[in-house]
Amino acid sequence: MERLPGFRDFYPEPLPHPDVWSADIRQHIFEKWRATACRYGFREYDGPPLEPLELFTTKSGEEIVGQLYNFTDKGERAVSLRPEMTPTLARMVAAHERNYKKPIKWFAIPQLFRYERQQKGRLREHFQFNADLIGESDPAADAELIALLIDTLRAFGLTSEDFVIRLSSRNAWYDFFKQGGGDMAHEYAFYQIIDKLEREAPEHSDQKLRAIGFSLEAVNQFIEKGEPTVELKTILDNLTARGLRDFVKIDYKVIRGLAYYTGVVFEAFDRKGEFRAIAGGGRYDNLVKLISGDKVNLPALGFGMGDVVLTELLRARGRLPKFDSPMDVFVLIEDEALRSISLKLIHDLRAAGYAVEYPLTPAKPDKQFKRAMDLKVAHTARMDNDAYVRIRNLKTREEVVTGLADTANHLS
Numbered sequence: 001m002e003r004l005p006g007f008r009d010f011y012p013e014p015l016p017h018p019d020v021w022s023a024d025i026r027q028h029i030f031e032k033w034r035a036t037a038c039r040y041g042f043r044e045y046d047g048p049p050l051e052p053l054e055l056f057t058t059k060s061g062e063e064i065v066g067q068l069y070n071f072t073d074k075g076e077r078a079v080s081l082r083p084e085m086t087p088t089l090a091r092m093v094a095a096h097e098r099n100y101k102k103p104i105k106w107f108a109i110p111q112l113f114r115y116e117r118q119q120k121g122r123l124r125e126h127f128q129f130n131a132d133l134i135g136e137s138d139p140a141a142d143a144e145l146i147a148l149l150i151d152t153l154r155a156f157g158l159t160s161e162d163f164v165i166r167l168s169s170r171n172a173w174y175d176f177f178k179q180g181g182g183d184m185a186h187e188y189a190f191y192q193i194i195d196k197l198e199r200e201a202p203e204h205s206d207q208k209l210r211a212i213g214f215s216l217e218a219v220n221q222f223i224e225k226g227e228p229t230v231e232l233k234t235i236l237d238n239l240t241a242r243g244l245r246d247f248v249k250i251d252y253k254v255i256r257g258l259a260y261y262t263g264v265v266f267e268a269f270d271r272k273g274e275f276r277a278i279a280g281g282g283r284y285d286n287l288v289k290l291i292s293g294d295k296v297n298l299p300a301l302g303f304g305m306g307d308v309v310l311t312e313l314l315r316a317r318g319r320l321p322k323f324d325s326p327m328d329v330f331v332l333i334e335d336e337a338l339r340s341i342s343l344k345l346i347h348d349l350r351a352a353g354y355a356v357e358y359p360l361t362p363a364k365p366d367k368q369f370k371r372a373m374d375l376k377v378a379h380t381a382r383m384d385n386d387a388y389v390r391i392r393n394l395k396t397r398e399e400v401v402t403g404l405a406d407t408a409n410h411l412s
């Protein structure tokens with residue numbers, strides 16, 4: 001049986017085949033994501049992987065709706081696997097916002113599902129680090145979130161030479177659109193054209209722009225000028241004060257595809273432009289209101305960073321650590337008469353927090369020792385008799401004999 005296209009198998013390292021993904025790398029990425037979010041005071045939340053279809057059809061916009069993994073469940077409900085986390089977050093916050101002091105700073109690491117055309121950096125399932133800040137409209141919140149995005153990537157050893165945050169604003173484009181006499185009925189269509197500029201032929205974009213009263217030339221001039229709005233200037237100053245100015249640039253080519261963004265938007269890209277977006281996000285000040293049916297109105301912003309492009313980038317830049325076996329001790333059982341007391345030793349060491357491996361069934365001493373070497377353990381331990389343990393440091397080759405009860409202390 002083959003796995004479905006666009007889905008991944010995660011194996012422990014060393015990887016058996018180039019076509020599979022590393023469970024160790026995934027764990028490494030999750031740990032960095034969690035640790036950085038916690039340093040910034042974000043708390044972890046989660047929601048259901050399956051949601052009512054309606055949560056996504058009205059709020060996320062055409063592009064995502066076309067990629068939904070949806071079906072009718074056995075109770076005749078129209079449901080969908082989650083293609084993104086933001087609508088779930090908006091629903092959860094709206095339901096219990098009174099319980100939390102504002103601003104709410106939350107993160108999650110959901111697995112998301114999109115029935116996309118498979119291509120480099122895009123699969124039908126991915127894990128996405130989401131960090132969102134709810135209940136604060138000041139640009140200080142935008143700067144805080146962008147700083148978190150930058151520091152998350154720096155936690156992997158990436159520098160301002162490896163990636164850049166392209167910062168933009170739907171407000172800037174909204175002003176452009178209004179001043180150019182745009183009809184509000186075409187506002188979202190206009191944003192969609194801007195979002196696709198880099199992926200579509202210029203003639204095609206120009207044609208679509210002309211249909212709603214604009215031209216590619218005027219759009220390109222506006223992008224080239226790249227004049228930051230007051231709000232964007234405030235954010236740049238805030239990031240400069242943190243020493244993070246080198247990581248951001250104003251780039252109005254970014255506008256984001258999702259329908260709900262309202263203000264500042266941004267995307268993280270590798271500097272060489274080899275990969276798809278590493279992360280993307282922005283302000284969505286109306287989504288909580290929309291999802292709560294006008295009951296709760298809270299400004300919000302956030303970003304999502306996927307594991308697929310990040311892994312590709314870290315591999316290409318040599319920023320992935322080696323994943324050796326995490327075992328501390330191998331307990332040798334050379335005399336089967338000592339197996340019972342060895343099991344006690346193994347159990348005591350594990351209770352004391354050591355990672356311990358041993359032969360499950362009788363095995364020749366040289367085989368056991370080879371296994372210990374393969375696992376790259378720091379120590380072997382062996383019961384000399386019912387009361388004494390012989391510990392060997394494999395690096396220094398030092399050997400000590402200690403009482404059974406003292407073994408854990410000795411290792412520390």
Ligand code: HAM
Pocket residue numbers: 083084085086114116121122123124125126128130131132258277278279280281282301302303304305306307308309
């Ligand atoms: P998004 O731009 O759709 O935003 O996704 C964010 C990131 O997730 C992308 O930059 C990419 O790294 C990764 N990603 C998206 N789709 C795929 C895919 N099919 N395969 C692999 N990686 C993928 C959102 O989802 C927003 N909800 C983010 C957000 C949070 N905005 C505010 N809060």
